[in-house]
Amino acid sequence: MLIAAVLSIACAGQSDPSAESIPEQITEISEDAGSEPVPPRESAIRLRVATTTSLYDTGLWSYLEPMFEDEYSVELDVLYAGTGKALEWGRRGDVDVITVHSRSREEQFVEEGYGLARVPFAYNYFLIVGPPDDPAGLAEMTPDEAAATLMNSGEAVFVSRGDDSGTHGKEKAIWAAAGYEYEDVRTSGDWYVEGGSGMGPTLVMANEMNAYTLSDMGTFIAYKSDLNLEPVVDQGDVLLNVYSVLQVTSTRNPEMAANLVEFLTSETVQELIGNYGVNEYGIQLFTPCAGLDM
Helix, strand or coil: CEEEECCCHHHCCCCCHHHCCCCCCCCEECCCCCCCCCCCCCCCCEEEEEEEHHHHHCCHHHHHHHHHHHHHCCEEEEEEECHHHHHHHHHHCCCCEEEECCHHHHHHHHHCCCECCCEEEEEEEEEEEECCCCCCCCCCCCHHHHHHHHHHHCCCCEEECCCCCHHHHHHHHHHHHCCCCHHHHHCCCCCEEECCCCHHHHHHHHHHCCCEEEEEHHHHHHHHHHCCCEEEECCCHHHEEEEEEEEECCCCCHHHHHHHHHHHHCHHHHHHHHHCCHHHHCCCCCEECCCCCC
16 A cells, blocks of 8 residues: 555544545545654554655555555555655654665664664765756756845846755755855745645655755656756765665564665665666666665
């Protein structure tokens, strides 16, 4: 079952959520669901994965999910949200496995005892994308130079994820590298727009506003045919984007959770990840990296 980010307001205030069943249909859960719990589990064998929106928006989980279910005879529930929300679900014990892309926060999650280990399994790069005519003249700049140009001009519109996601965290790191406090940036004027949603919707918003945004490469490529946006900044070490899988310490099914970590890092699935999207888009969306320290 593929579940879109978190929950129905009807679940709020339930004193014993474990007594209720997950609806059989796909459950769409908005990212503004706050601190509400995810829908309660059924008693059947199933595993819950919280994933960053970019792995969902590219279709990678839709591709891999049935393979894992068939191999291990388990129902896999994939819930997507920003990295911050996914880690929150892990801390609460609402999910069994997390796949996100924010190394510092992942390492903190493990250090605090919520996750067993941070296991990288794929990477790509972030891009600053914008209108083809590049009104702010960001082309060939470094990420921090581009950030400074946007801040100083105060005219070219930039759409931020604004959702505490891994991409949002990367954006904050770029502002910091450019010498700015993030709070000063987000309150500096109407040119800075907080979308508060996933990567796909943020790209659509930037497109509609003739604006710039920061995107992971995979989601941008998957959406590119419907956008009038082009990569304008694509060079710089800070743009590296590594995806990791973490088994949650409190999982009710540690053996199956470990199976998913092994599945994503297996030679067969690593090859599938590396080839994913190549036939459709003509370019690799993800580079496998199991076993590497990234």
